[in-house]
Amino acid sequence: MAFLRNILAKQSPITNAFTNTIWHRQMSGGNPVECKVAVITGGAIGIGVACAKSLLENGARGVMLGDIREKEGKELAAELNKTYGKDKALFMKCDVTKKDEFENLFKCTYQRFPSMDIVINNAGLLQDKYWPLELAVNVNGLVQGTLFGFHYMGKHGKHEKGRGGVIVNMASIYGLQQAYACPVYNGTKGFVIRFSNAMSHEYYEKMTGVKVLTMCPGVTDTNMIDESSTYALDGFGDLGKLVSEGLANLPPQPASACGDCLIKMLCSGENGGIWVIEESECYKVRLPDRQTLRTVSIMFRLLFLKNIRNIASIFLAKRLQWPRNTLQKSSLARGRNEAQPEQPPKPHKEIFFPQLGRDGIKDKVALVTGGTDGIGLRCVRELLRTGARGVMIADTNESKGFNRVIEFSKDYGQSRIAFIQINPANYVLLKNAFISTLNFYEGLDIVINNVRFKEKNWEDQVDENIKGIVLSTQLCLEFMGRNNGGKGGILLNIVSEYEENTDSCPLHSACQDFVVRFDRSVATSHFDTTNVKVLTICRASFDTIGCDLTTILTKGTNGCVWMPCTCASDS
Ligand SMILES: NC(=O)c1ccc[n+]([C@@H]2O[C@H](COP(=O)([O-])OP(=O)(O)OC[C@H]3O[C@@H](n4cnc5c(N)ncnc54)[C@H](O)[C@@H]3O)[C@@H](O)[C@H]2O)c1
Incomplete structure (x- = not known):
């Protein structure tokens, strides 16, 4: 079986010959790198260096390297100038989490070079232990770099020198499959893929002349991999060991393979291309839509x-051109990690599910964030209707919250409904909501996070949709987790539609991808210790997923993702 799988998984010689022919034909039709100028973030060590070298080797006019590592960056620039010629490489200290410093990198590129043609958003961290910083670099830094790329290279008149170009965003194979030992990193790379995919829509390209490509390296021999075990998420025993074991199971490739793949990607020139590079072999994948x-x-x-x-x-x-083994490892639609042929099934997990029992929601205590409106409000109503002992609504809107309490008190009694004001991205306020629920109702069984999209600036959106989810998940595990003295419970994260191409709201769709990847990682990695079941709904209405809240809470298996028109759970 393994033999057959290997044969099928490898690209056939015919496919290889075909792709190589295309590549050479495109190369002979003009070298897309020649005389071009590239900006590379995180360009002082690792994959960033490999990309810089590859570009210069293939005739680029120059590279502008930005990184927080000043010493390594300056040394590298000197080395590149020695090898490839004077003034080919320039280094600037640049922290991608600092907007002014980051913008300066783009401004200086135009001052020092005649053009700007390629932006590689490569800076990244695998440090779930410091996840707010990880989000700031992998998500906010990358979004900011992409927006600067459009702004400075776009021909839509934002910058007088803009004439179009290519943005390459660095994701990972961990953005295409589950990586349970590093759930936040897993989520950030899912975000990068979905965000880049949305920004590659022809709507943007027509207006700006800028294309967006995504690179998904497999395990690559760099500092990041060496240090990964030191920076695992706190509070889950030997997660650090599992991170390094997980990475060690995948064959490492040299960073130069990513540099080679970059040239291949630029030669292909197809806007929106998502390229996987593993075992030094480069191939393109497509994202499946929900259908x-x-x-x-x-x-x-x-x-x-x-x-x-x-x-x-x-x-x-x-x-479907998914990366090899992905479908086996991450059967998203199926809603649980079920198709891994080598691993024996773990039926005992079912026994420990904190099922709501014969009485369902009756006598349970729930905390619902974003519960004053829409699907969150519907959840509150359903919980009260089906007999929940207490429901705490946590929301930003105080007056709406109080009105809901008055409204529901009439039908269900004052003691069963309460409101607390929060900001989903504020740890102290959110924690206070958990503590208040526990104090008020002497228990907590269900947490429903109703993530909402608001027309605010993008930083707030990321905060609310990503930081809020990670924070509340962490608090759920802290307050309900069996490992922390709790009895387990259910966490339901509600995000809206999971679409292939949502060009009009790229951040929104990318945030949803983060939540799906993150939830599934948390569900798989931590259930044995926490007894907290994690469920995800990808639709803003129960009608479209064809199930009611009770069915989802009682029958949804750990890690399951509910899509429109189908119940993904097989319970
Ligand atoms: N190494 C792998 O196996 C692998 C696999 C898939 C994806 N990736 C991705 O490739 C990219 C590069 O990773 P790498 O393996 O070369 O790691 P690395 O640690 O060798 O290099 C990352 C670089 O990013 C820089 N950086 C970190 N925070 C920064 C900030 N705030 N501002 C500017 N620069 C910052 C670091 O200083 C470093 O030079 C990352 O986005 C990573 O997620 C790596």
Whole structure:
């Protein structure tokens, strides 16, 4: 079976020959790197260096390297100038989390070079232990770099020298599959892929002449990998060991392979291309939309024989151009980690699920964030209707909150409903909501996070949709986790539609991807210790997913993702 899988997973010689022919034809049609100028963030060590070298080797006019590592950056620039010629490389100290410093990198590029043609948003961290910083670099820094890229290279008149260009955003294979030992990193790379995919829509390209490509390296021999075990998420025992073991299971490649892949990507020139580079082999993948996920989910149900399912998953992975093994490791639509042929199933997990029992929601205590409106409000009503002992609404809008309490008190009694004002991205206020619920109702069984999209600036959106989710998940595990003296519980994160191409709201769709990746990682990695079941709904209305709240809470298996028009759970 393994032999067959290997043969199917590898690119056939015919495919290889075909892609190589295309590449050479495009190269001969003109070298897209020649005389071009590139800005590279995180360019002092690792993959950033490999990209800089590859560009200069292929005739680039110059590279502007930005990084917080001043010493390494300056040494590298000197070395590159020695090898490739005077004034080919320039280094500037630049922290991508500091907007002014970051913008200066772009301004100086135009001062020192005649043009700006390529922006590589490469700076990144794998440090779940310091996840707010990780989000600031991997998510906010990358969004900011992309926006600066459009602003400075776009031909839409924002900058007088703009004439179009290419942005390459650095994701990871961990943005395409589950990486349970580093859930926040997993989420940030899912975000990068979805965000870049949305920004590559022709709407933006037509207006600006800027293309957006995504690179997803596999395990690459750099500092990041060496240090990964030191920076695992706190509070989960030997997670650091699991991070390094997980990475060690994948064959490492030299950073130069990413440099080679970069040239191939630029030669291909296809806007929106998502390129995986693993074992020094570069190939393109496509993101499945939700309808495809649904079809795959249904097909998995039909293929109940284990061996048939394994073979089919490999065929499907090839047909859909998912990265190798991804479909087996991350069956998103199916809603749980179920198609890993080598690992024995763990039926005991079912026994420990904190099912709501015969009485369902009756007598349970719930905390609902964003519960004053929309689907959050509907959850509150449903919880009260089905007999919850107490429901705490946590929301930013104080007057709406009080009105809801008055409204529900009339029908369900004063003691069963309460309100507390929060800011979802503020740890102290959010923690206070958890403590107040526990003090007020002497228990906490269900937490529902209703993530909402608001027309605010993008930093607030990221804060609310990503930071808020990570914070409340952390607090759920802290207050309900069996490892922290709790009895377990259910965490339901509600995000809205999971779409393939949401060009009009790229941040929104990328945030949803973060939540899906993050939730599934947390669900798999921590359930044994916490007994907290993590569920995700990807739709802003119960009607469209065809299930009610009680069904989802009682029957949803840990890690399951609910999509429109289908119940992804197989319970
Ligand atoms: N190494 C891998 O296996 C691997 C795999 C997939 C994706 N990636 C991604 O590739 C990118 C580069 O990783 P790497 O392996 O070369 O790691 P690395 O640690 O060798 O290099 C990362 C660089 O980013 C810089 N950086 C960090 N924070 C910064 C900030 N605030 N401002 C500016 N620069 C900052 C660091 O100083 C460093 O020079 C990252 O985005 C990473 O997530 C790496």
